Amino acid sequence: MEQVDLKCTACGGRLAATRTDLPLQVDETRLVTLLGLPVLACETCGECLIEDEVMSEIDEALSTSPDAMPITDAQRAELDRRLDDMEREGPVGLTWDEMEAKARSRKR
Numbered sequence: 001m002e003q004v005d006l007k008c009t010a011c012g013g014r015l016a017a018t019r020t021d022l023p024l025q026v027d028e029t030r031l032v033t034l035l036g037l038p039v040l041a042c043e044t045c046g047e048c049l050i051e052d053e054v055m056s057e058i059d060e061a062l063s064t065s066p067d068a069m070p071i072t073d074a075q076r077a078e079l080d081r082r083l084d085d086m087e088r089e090g091p092v093g094l095t096w097d098e099m100e101a102k103a104r105s106r107k108r
């Protein structure tokens with residue numbers, strides 16, 4: 001895992017570049033899961049930060065083609081399973097507003 005020179009905004013722990021599948025609530029009715037999203041994960045508390053560059057790519061993808069993410073039945077089943085897992089484990093994904101707020105908070 002590649003080490004990066006950034007600190008966790010939540011606990012000050014060390015961040016490591018990794019990839020994760022991140023559920024993202026687009027609006028009231030739509031939830032997309034971003035697969036293999038490059039993020040910075042805190043080694044101490046597990047907080048995930050998204051780099052500005054990645055953030056703007058997501059933003060663009062969602063704003064230009066919010067529905068252009070067709071998924072197969074098998075993928076849908078897998079997503080359902082993951083969502084079930086997350087419901088058991090606690091807080092589900094972040095809303096877009098929360099993600100943007102996080103991205104902004106890193107700039108201070």
Ligand SMILES: [Zn+2]
Pocket residue numbers: 008009010011012013042043044045046047
């Ligand atoms: Zn942390």
